[in-house]
Amino acid sequence: xxxxxxxxxxxxxxxxxxxxxxxxxNICKSYTSNHGVNTEILNSITFEIGQSEFVSIVxxxxxxxxxxxxxxxxxxxxxxxxxxxxxxxxxxxxGSKSIGYVFQDPALIPWRTVYENIRLPIEVxxxxxxxxxxxxxxxxxxxxxxxxxxxxxxxxxxxxxxxVSLARALSINPKLLIMDEPFGALDEITRESMRYELxxxxxxxxxxxxxxxxxxxxxVFLSDRIIVMPxxxxxxxxxxxxxxxxxxxxxxxxxxxxxxxxxxxxxSYKC
Amino acid sequence: MLINLTNRIKELLCLIAxxxxxxxxxxxxxxxxxxxxxxxxxxxxxxxxxxxxxASNVTDYSFNALxxxxxxxxxxxxxxxxxxxxxIVMYQSRFLERGLLPVAILIKVTPFIAIAPLFxxxxxxxxxxxxxxxxxxxxxxxxxxxxxxxxxxxxxxxxLLKSLNASRSEIMIKASIPNSYPxxxxxxxxxxxxxxxxxxxxxxxxxxxGLGSMIIRAHNxxxxxxxxxAVFILSFVGVLLTGLVWYVEQKxxxxxxxxxxxxxxx
Numbered sequence: 001x002x003x004x005x006x007x008x009x010x011x012x013x014x015x016x017x018x019x020x021x022x023x024x025x026n027i028c029k030s031y032t033s034n035h036g037v038n039t040e041i042l043n044s045i046t047f048e049i050g051q052s053e054f055v056s057i058v059x060x061x062x063x064x065x066x067x068x069x070x071x072x073x074x075x076x077x078x079x080x081x082x083x084x085x086x087x088x089x090x091x092x093x094x095g096s097k098s099i100g101y102v103f104q105d106p107a108l109i110p111w112r113t114v115y116e117n118i119r120l121p122i123e124v125x126x127x128x129x130x131x132x133x134x135x136x137x138x139x140x141x142x143x144x145x146x147x148x149x150x151x152x153x154x155x156x157x158x159x160x161x162x163x164v165s166l167a168r169a170l171s172i173n174p175k176l177l178i179m180d181e182p183f184g185a186l187d188e189i190t191r192e193s194m195r196y197e198l199x200x201x202x203x204x205x206x207x208x209x210x211x212x213x214x215x216x217x218x219x220v221f222l223s224d225r226i227i228v229m230p231x232x233x234x235x236x237x238x239x240x241x242x243x244x245x246x247x248x249x250x251x252x253x254x255x256x257x258x259x260x261x262x263x264x265x266x267x268s269y270k271c
Numbered sequence: 272m273l274i275n276l277t278n279r280i281k282e283l284l285c286l287i288a289x290x291x292x293x294x295x296x297x298x299x300x301x302x303x304x305x306x307x308x309x310x311x312x313x314x315x316x317x318x319x320x321x322x323x324x325x326a327s328n329v330t331d332y333s334f335n336a337l338x339x340x341x342x343x344x345x346x347x348x349x350x351x352x353x354x355x356x357x358x359i360v361m362y363q364s365r366f367l368e369r370g371l372l373p374v375a376i377l378i379k380v381t382p383f384i385a386i387a388p389l390f391x392x393x394x395x396x397x398x399x400x401x402x403x404x405x406x407x408x409x410x411x412x413x414x415x416x417x418x419x420x421x422x423x424x425x426x427x428x429x430x431l432l433k434s435l436n437a438s439r440s441e442i443m444i445k446a447s448i449p450n451s452y453p454x455x456x457x458x459x460x461x462x463x464x465x466x467x468x469x470x471x472x473x474x475x476x477x478x479x480x481g482l483g484s485m486i487i488r489a490h491n492x493x494x495x496x497x498x499x500x501a502v503f504i505l506s507f508v509g510v511l512l513t514g515l516v517w518y519v520e521q522k523x524x525x526x527x528x529x530x531x532x533x534x535x536x537x
Contacts, residue, residue, distance in 0.1 A: 070430075073434045074434070075430055075433055075434060094433075094434055094435065094436040095436045097435050097436065099434050099435075101430070101431050101434050103427045103430075103431075105425075105427055107425055107427035107428050107431060109428060109445070109446065109449075110526040110527065111449050111452075111526045120432075120445065121431075121435050123441075123445070124432060124435055124436075124437035124438075124441045124442075124445065125435050125436045125437050125438070125441070127436075128435075128436070152525075152526050153526075154526060172435070
């Protein structure tokens with residue numbers, strides 16, 4: 001490593017500790033189909049997420065939520081607009097392994113054990129600085145899978161697989177944790193207990209979370225703030241601040257404000 | 272413990288009894304009809320005659336069987352290696368795939384029996400032409416399946432790896448190549464008996480070793496028991512090699528859906 005590289009990496013560590021602010025400004029994206037029809041998916045989407053904030057995105061299906069997540073994580077390029085994650089471009093954030101990704105499908109690798117699946121992000125892209133990565137055994141007990149590290153995905157239940165997927169995303173200690181309908185495929189009971197587990201994990205590890213869901217109650221229960229997306233290609237996003245007290249418990253759901261907020265979310269994505 | 276053991280024996284019996292019963296009945300009907308009709312042995316020998324023939328020349332048969340197995344396996348391995356390298360190259364881009372796949376198809380549609388005599392002229396009477404013919408037959412099914420398996424890698428997994436800036440080769444080694452294993456084993460089960468056929472065809476055209484040469488010799492001498500003996504051994508070799516592939520598949524693909532219903536299937 002020469003001197004200038006060293007300096008750059010020092011600066012990078014400093015950046016990481018300073019701020020994990022996410023800024024999304026004026027993102028536009030449209031697709032052209034095989035028949036030559038141009039469909040606008042995202043029209044000038046702008047929002048900010050503060051450090052360690054838990055933000056949910058809700059919106060009608062087909063409104064471009066997944067496209068937006070892929071733009072933020074640098075998997076696809078927007079037509080125009082800019083995204084910064086703690087000051088870095090999505091591409092640079094990819095390079096420094098700063099983004100954790102959890103999908104609706106756990107997307108575990110079936111021939112790898114729980115331990116090996118969680119370690120996967122650390123094994124690839126060796127150029128990135130791995131000093132931030134977490135201890136795998138600790139992560140396994142953090143997601144409540146003690147004793148399962150040598151199990152294979154097919155030996156686990158749906159909820160357990162999703163926990164492995166979550167632990168895998170956290171293994172690189174990401175600045176930003178992107179969750180794309182992570183509990184969408186789980187049954188109601190597992191889904192509810194996963195909410196508590198996620199909040200518990202978030203309090204312990206404090207990444208900035210961008211959480212996509214179709215479920216208004218889930219969004220209200222988990223978030224600091226909810227961003228309601230308009231229909232594909234239309235209008236502006238709506239911001240709803242959730243000022244419910246933390247830690248959120250079973251009592252939270254019986255509060256009057258909880259139901260008011262749910263109604264507010266529902267109303268805003270109907271219009 | 273004892274109950275466990277008897278259960279396992281029961282399982283094993285359930286597994287092997289049905290094919291054995293069917294086979295024995297076929298041989299029984301064959302034996303009876305040959306004896307009842309009084310067909311000459313040089314036209315159609317009875318199974319008992321074939322088994323006596325094999326038993327009295329065991330060393331001869333096993334030596335020739337080993338030669339053929341060796342050629343088939345070497346050809347198979349060569350074909351598999353070239354096919355996997357080909358699949359990895361084609362996986363890199365659709366452009367390469369479009370350029371190379373027609374060549375592979377051309378090799379596939381050319382009847383290998385037609386080029387076998389050519390190989391004898393080019394490569395002589397030794398092992399090489401047999402190995403090459405076995406390799407050519409193995410090549411295509413393995414190539415196509417390997418490519419399909421790599422392309423079937425979960426988009427979520429590749430997206431995840433891309434979001435970590437994993438390199439192309441990392442994505443291939445961690446995800447795409449292992450993902451093709453179930454497809455590869457499916458193609459191995461097709462290709463291994465074909466490799467045996469390739470080795471036998473190679474032996475027909477040249478050389479004096481192997482079960483294929485044995486068949487030609489027996490045919491020239493109108494020695495039907497020996498011809499049938501060689502055919503019997505060939506079928507046995509085919510079963511043995513296919514069984515070997517199944518066994519290895521079971522060990523390697525313990526994580527795959529195809530292996531999960533085994534217990535309920537019994």
